Amino acid sequence: MAHGGKVAAAYADLLNRIYDSSSPSSYCPTNFKNTIGRFGPSFSGYGQQDTQEFLAFLLDGLHEDLNRIHKKPYVEKPDSTDEMIGNPALIAELAQKCWDIYKARNDSAVADLFGGLYKSTLVCPHCQKVSITFDPFMDLTLPLPVENVWTHEVVFVPARGEHPKRLTVELEKSKSIKDLKEYIGKKFGVDGKKVCYTRPF
Numbered sequence: 001m002a003h004g005g006k007v008a009a010a011y012a013d014l015l016n017r018i019y020d021s022s023s024p025s026s027y028c029p030t031n032f033k034n035t036i037g038r039f040g041p042s043f044s045g046y047g048q049q050d051t052q053e054f055l056a057f058l059l060d061g062l063h064e065d066l067n068r069i070h071k072k073p074y075v076e077k078p079d080s081t082d083e084m085i086g087n088p089a090l091i092a093e094l095a096q097k098c099w100d101i102y103k104a105r106n107d108s109a110v111a112d113l114f115g116g117l118y119k120s121t122l123v124c125p126h127c128q129k130v131s132i133t134f135d136p137f138m139d140l141t142l143p144l145p146v147e148n149v150w151t152h153e154v155v156f157v158p159a160r161g162e163h164p165k166r167l168t169v170e171l172e173k174s175k176s177i178k179d180l181k182e183y184i185g186k187k188f189g190v191d192g193k194k195v196c197y198t199r200p201f
Contacts, residue, residue, distance in 0.1 A: 003039050008065035010035035011058070036061075052141055059138045063110035072105040080132035091132060095119070098134040106136070114138050148173055156188055 014032040017023050037044030040057050078097050084090040099117060106115070117134040124131075150173045156165045167187055171179060177197055185192030 003061055003065055005065045006035055007039060007058070007061035011062060052139070056139050059110055059114055063106065063108045063138065066108040066110060068107040069105055075101045075104060077101060080130070082130075084132060085130050094132065095134050098136075102136045110138070116140075150175070154184065156184060158188070158190075159194075 010032045014029050017027050017029075036054075036058070039061065043049055043054060043057070078094060080091075080094055084094060095117060102115070102117075103111070116137055118137055120133045120135065122131045122133075123129070149170055151168065151170050153166060153168050156167055158165075165188070167184065169180065169183060171183060178192075181195040181197055182192035184190075184195050184197075
């Protein structure tokens with residue numbers, strides 16, 4: 001949805017003030033904040049907001065304000081055919097057609113820099129028919145990898161006066177101290193119940 005160029009103007013003003021050599025050392029982006037809040041009510045207050053949602057809103061607002069296409073033609077999106085399955089050349093041709101249709105309605109610097117296509121492949125569980133579609137996007141949401149393994153170096157001091165031994169432990173974060181003691185016991189051939197664990201100071 002276009003905003004009469006106001007989002008683009010406010011963003012341009014923000015960048016000019018930030019990078020202007022004569023600007024003060026700090027700048028309060030009141031105009032930009034108020035403009036975003038006017039067209040995006042969820043960003044009008046001072047509560048914490050999702051950064052991905054803000055980025056998506058900003059890119060969409062800039063794109064619509066800077067879109068060179070004012071009268072958007074209606075073009076029906078093509079469907080995939082059985083001949084395309086397993087044929088990279090035909091799939092690439094379908095992708096190009098979908099991109100051309102998108103660009104016929106969306107032509108801006110934002111689309112040039114951030115625009116792309118998702119490729120989705122659906123297989124019917126009953127008839128095994130394969131359908132391939134390409135959908136446009138401005139931003140990609142990717143999950144952050146979650147580290148579920150606790151890795152740490154411990155020093156094992158035998159009770160019989162032998163030299164201390166270092167061991168790198170890798171356990172799931174859900175494991176307990178009991179599991180850690182059993183792990184160390186197995187590594188050094190001792191009863192895990194007799195292992196005493198002390199955290200370093």
